[in-house]
Amino acid sequence: MQARYGRWLMALAAAAGLVVSLVAYFNRGGGIAHTGGAALVIASTAILLVAALVLALALAAPAWLRGLLLAGCLLDLLGTGLAAFFLHAWLLLALMIIGLVGWLLAMFADRAAATREARA
Amino acid sequence: MRPRIAFAIAGLAAGLAALAALAQQPAPAAASFGGWSTFNGDLMAQKYAADAQITPANVGDLRKAWEVHTGDISHGAGGVPATDWSATPLFVNDTVYISTPFYRIFAIAPDTGRVKWIFDPHAPLKALTQPEMKTRGVAYWQAANPVAGQPCQKRVYVGTMDGKLYAVDADTGRACADFGRGGVVDVNQWNAVNPVWPLSLLQPPTVYKDSLFVGWAGKDWASKTAPPGWVFALDARTGQLKWTFNPLPANAWRQTGTSNVWASMSVDPKNGLLYLPVSSPSPNFYGGERKQALPYTTSITALNADTGQVVWARQLVHHDLWDYDINSAPTLVDIRKDGRTVPALVQSTKMGFIFVLDRLTGEPIYPIVERPAPASNVPGEQASPTQPYADLPAPVISERWPGVSTLADLVSFGECSRRAKQLRYLGKFTPPSLGAGSLEYPATVGGVEWGGGAVDPTSGTYVVNNSSVVMIYQLLTRQQYAALNRSEDRTNYYAQSGTPYGMHLTNFLNWLGMPCWKPPFGSITAYDLKTGRTVWREPFGVVQKWGFYMPRSWGSVTIGGPVITRTGVIFIGASMDSKVRALDERTGRLLWSAQVDAPAVALPAVYTYRGRQYVLFTAGGNSILTPRLGDQLVAFALP
Numbered sequence: 001m002q003a004r005y006g007r008w009l010m011a012l013a014a015a016a017g018l019v020v021s022l023v024a025y026f027n028r029g030g031g032i033a034h035t036g037g038a039a040l041v042i043a044s045t046a047i048l049l050v051a052a053l054v055l056a057l058a059l060a061a062p063a064w065l066r067g068l069l070l071a072g073c074l075l076d077l078l079g080t081g082l083a084a085f086f087l088h089a090w091l092l093l094a095l096m097i098i099g100l101v102g103w104l105l106a107m108f109a110d111r112a113a114a115t116r117e118a119r120a
Numbered sequence: 121m122r123p124r125i126a127f128a129i130a131g132l133a134a135g136l137a138a139l140a141a142l143a144q145q146p147a148p149a150a151a152s153f154g155g156w157s158t159f160n161g162d163l164m165a166q167k168y169a170a171d172a173q174i175t176p177a178n179v180g181d182l183r184k185a186w187e188v189h190t191g192d193i194s195h196g197a198g199g200v201p202a203t204d205w206s207a208t209p210l211f212v213n214d215t216v217y218i219s220t221p222f223y224r225i226f227a228i229a230p231d232t233g234r235v236k237w238i239f240d241p242h243a244p245l246k247a248l249t250q251p252e253m254k255t256r257g258v259a260y261w262q263a264a265n266p267v268a269g270q271p272c273q274k275r276v277y278v279g280t281m282d283g284k285l286y287a288v289d290a291d292t293g294r295a296c297a298d299f300g301r302g303g304v305v306d307v308n309q310w311n312a313v314n315p316v317w318p319l320s321l322l323q324p325p326t327v328y329k330d331s332l333f334v335g336w337a338g339k340d341w342a343s344k345t346a347p348p349g350w351v352f353a354l355d356a357r358t359g360q361l362k363w364t365f366n367p368l369p370a371n372a373w374r375q376t377g378t379s380n381v382w383a384s385m386s387v388d389p390k391n392g393l394l395y396l397p398v399s400s401p402s403p404n405f406y407g408g409e410r411k412q413a414l415p416y417t418t419s420i421t422a423l424n425a426d427t428g429q430v431v432w433a434r435q436l437v438h439h440d441l442w443d444y445d446i447n448s449a450p451t452l453v454d455i456r457k458d459g460r461t462v463p464a465l466v467q468s469t470k471m472g473f474i475f476v477l478d479r480l481t482g483e484p485i486y487p488i489v490e491r492p493a494p495a496s497n498v499p500g501e502q503a504s505p506t507q508p509y510a511d512l513p514a515p516v517i518s519e520r521w522p523g524v525s526t527l528a529d530l531v532s533f534g535e536c537s538r539r540a541k542q543l544r545y546l547g548k549f550t551p552p553s554l555g556a557g558s559l560e561y562p563a564t565v566g567g568v569e570w571g572g573g574a575v576d577p578t579s580g581t582y583v584v585n586n587s588s589v590v591m592i593y594q595l596l597t598r599q600q601y602a603a604l605n606r607s608e609d610r611t612n613y614y615a616q617s618g619t620p621y622g623m624h625l626t627n628f629l630n631w632l633g634m635p636c637w638k639p640p641f642g643s644i645t646a647y648d649l650k651t652g653r654t655v656w657r658e659p660f661g662v663v664q665k666w667g668f669y670m671p672r673s674w675g676s677v678t679i680g681g682p683v684i685t686r687t688g689v690i691f692i693g694a695s696m697d698s699k700v701r702a703l704d705e706r707t708g709r710l711l712w713s714a715q716v717d718a719p720a721v722a723l724p725a726v727y728t729y730r731g732r733q734y735v736l737f738t739a740g741g742n743s744i745l746t747p748r749l750g751d752q753l754v755a756f757a758l759p
Binding site: 028029030031032034035036037038040083086087088 | 664666667668669670697698699715716717748
C-alpha cells in the first residue's frame with residue numbers, strides 16, 4: 001500500500017512540477033522565461049510524470065522494468081532538483097523533494113513487500 | 121550649578137556643536153529635490169535623490185506600483201534591428217517622460233502609469249550606425265518666464281539614429297513649430313567633414329539655461345576617417361546653432377575622426393562650465409596615421425558653457441589604441457578635504473581608474489602619475505611611452521588581469537591556459553598586436569561603462585559599478601582581412617578601412633562560451649571622497665546562462681549605473697540576471713531585489729509625487745549582456 005502511495009506521490013509531484021515549469025517558461029516576469037533551463041525542466045518533469053504513471057498504473061510490469069523506471073526516476077528527480085536549484089525555482093525544488101519522498105516510499109515499501117512475500 | 125541649568129547649557133553646547141558640524145559639511149550642490157530632470161538626475165551628474173521616504177529599514181517592503189509596456193521592442197526579426205533600451209526616465213512637470221528605441225516619446229502619469237500622450241517621429245527603424253535600435257532618453261527644458269496660453273513653454277526633446285532632434289510640447293506632445301523646421305533640427309546639416317555615416321543622437325541633449333548641448337554617436341571601428349567630434353550648442357527655442365566645439369584640429373581630419381561626445385555631459389551651473397567626456401579617435405585600434413598630438417582626444421574637457429571656449433582639458437589616455445572612450449558624465453561634487461571645501465570632479469573610466477580633479481582647474485586632487493607603458497610591435501605603430509595612472513581612489517579593477525579560471529580551463533581541457541600563453545600581454549595598456557593578438561584587461565567594455573558613478577554629497581561617498589572583462593585584440597594585415605571575404609563568418613571582424621590593418625575583437629572565452637578568466641565578472645565599490653579610501657567593494661549582480669544562476673561571488677558584467685537617496689539607499693539594475701536591487705550605502709549589503717522583464721541597463725530615476733516616493737527602472741535589456749530584451753517601464757513604491 002505504501003509503495004502505491006509513493007508511486008502516486010511521485011506522479012503528483014511530477015505533474016505539479018510540470019505545471020510549475022510551464023508557468024516559469026511562459027511567465028515573462030519570472031526570470032527564466034524562454035530559457036533553455038526552463039525548457040529542460042519541462043522535459044524532465046514530463047518524463048518523470050510518464051515514468052511515475054507507468055509505475056503507478058502498470059502493476060503487472062516485470063520487475064526489471066520497474067527497477068529500470070525507479071532508477072530513471074531517481075536520476076530525473078535529482079537532476080531536476082539540481083536544475084531547479086540553479087534556476088532559483090524554489091517551488092519546483094520543493095516538489096522534487098516531495099517526489100523523492102515518494103520515490104523512497106515506492107522503493108523501500110516495494111522491497112519490504114518483496115521480502116515479506118519471499119518469507120511467506 | 122543647578123542640574124536644570126547644567127542640562128540647558130550642555131544641550132545648548134551640543135546644539136551649537138551640531139550646528140558647527142553641519143556648517144563644516146559641504147552643502148549638496150545640485151541635488152534634485154523631488155524630481156529627476158536630466159539623464160543623470162541633475163546637471164552635476166550626482167545621481168542623488170533628496171527623497172527620504174524609502175529608507176534602509178523599509179526598502180524591503182517595496183512593491184510594484186505600476187508598469188507600462190511600450191510595445192517598442194525587436195529581437196531582430198522582420199527587418200527591424202534588435203532593440204537596446206537604455207533610457208533614463210525623467211520626472212518633471214508632474215509627468216514621467218521616456219523615449220523608446222523606436223524614438224517615440226511616452227508621457228506618463230507618475231502615480232498610475234497612465235499614458236498621457238505619445239509622440240511618434242516615424243523615424244526609420246534602421247541600424248544606420250549602431251548595430252541596434254538604441255536610445256538613452258529625452259531631455260527637458262522650460263522657459264524661465266513662461267507665457268501663459270502659449271504652447272511649447274515646456275519642451276521635451278528626443279534624438280534619432282538618423283541625426284534628427286525633435287522638440288515637442290511637454291503638456292500635449294505636439295511638435296514645437298518654432299524649433300528648426302516644423303519642430304525638428306537635422307544635425308546632419310553640419311555633418312560636412314568625412315560624412316561616412318549620420319550623426320546618431322542616441323544620448324539626450326544636455327540642457328542648461330536656454331541652450332541644448334548635443335553630442336552624437338557613430339559607427340565604431342569601421343574606418344580611418346570619420347566625422348570629427350563636433351559638439352553643437354543649440355538655442356533651446358529655435359534650434360539655431362550658437363557655437364560648436366571640435367576636439368580634433370582641422371589639420372587632422374584627413375587622418376582621423378570621431379573623438380566625439382557620445383555619453384552624457386555635466387554642467388557646473390555656479391561656474392558656467394560644461395564638462396565633456398571625449399571619446400577616442402578613429403581608427404580605434406591602430407594609431408600609426410594619427411601620431412600627432414591630439415590633446416583633447418580621450419579626455420575630460422571643460423568648456424565655457426556660453427561660448428564653447430576651452431577652459432581646461434586633461435587627457436586620460438595618450439594616443440588611445442584600446443577604444444578607452446571617456447564614456448560617462450563626470451560627477452561634480454564639493455568635498456571636504458584637509459579642512460577646506462574643494463570643488464571636485466570625479467571621472468570613472470573604462471580603464472578602471474577613478475580620476476578626482478579640481479573641476480575649476482583640472483588639476484588632480486589625488487595624484488595622477490605618468491607610468492611607462494608597453495611598446496607596440498606593430499609596424500607603423502608607436503604607442504605612447506607613458507600613460508596616466510590614478511592609484512587613489514584605488515582602481516575598480518586589479519592592475520594585472522585576473523588569471524586563468526581553473527574551472528573554465530578544466531572543462532576546455534586546457535584551452536584557456538594554452539591560448540593565454542600565445543597572447544601578448546605586458547600589463548595594462550598592452551597595444552593590439554598581429555599574430556595571435558593581445559590580451560586586454562580591461563578592454564573596451566570596461567572597467568566602468570557609461571552609467572558612471574553616483575555620489576552622496578552629504579557623506580562624500582561615491583559609488584560605482586564595474587565589469588571585469590578580458591578581451592583579445594588581434595590586428596590583421598590587409599591580406600589576412602581580404603581573405604576573410606571568402607569566409608562566411610565575419611562576426612567580430614572590423615575593417616578599419618584606410619589603414620594597413622583590420623581588426624578581430626573577441627571576448628576571451630573557451631569553446632563552451634565560458635569566460636577564461638577568474639571571477640568576479642562585476643563589482644560595486646564605495647569610496648570616501650574625503651580620503652580617497654575604499655569603504656567597501658562587493659561582487660555585484662549574478663550571471664545567468666540558459667536561465668541558470670551562477671554563484672553570487674562571481675558577480676555579473678554590468679551596464680547601467682547606481683543612484684543614491686538621502687537615506688543611504690543605492691538603487692541599481694545593471695546586472696545580467698534581470699533583477700533590480702537596493703543596497704546599503706554604508707555597507708554594500710543587499711537590502712531588496714525584484715525581478716523585472718529584462719536587464720535594467722539604464723540609470724533608475726527616483727521621485728516623489730503627492731507624498732509617495734517612487735523608484736523607476738527601465739527594463740530594456742542589451743544584447744551585449746543577454747538576448748533577453750524588454751519594453752517594460754516599472755515603478756516601485758512602498759505600499
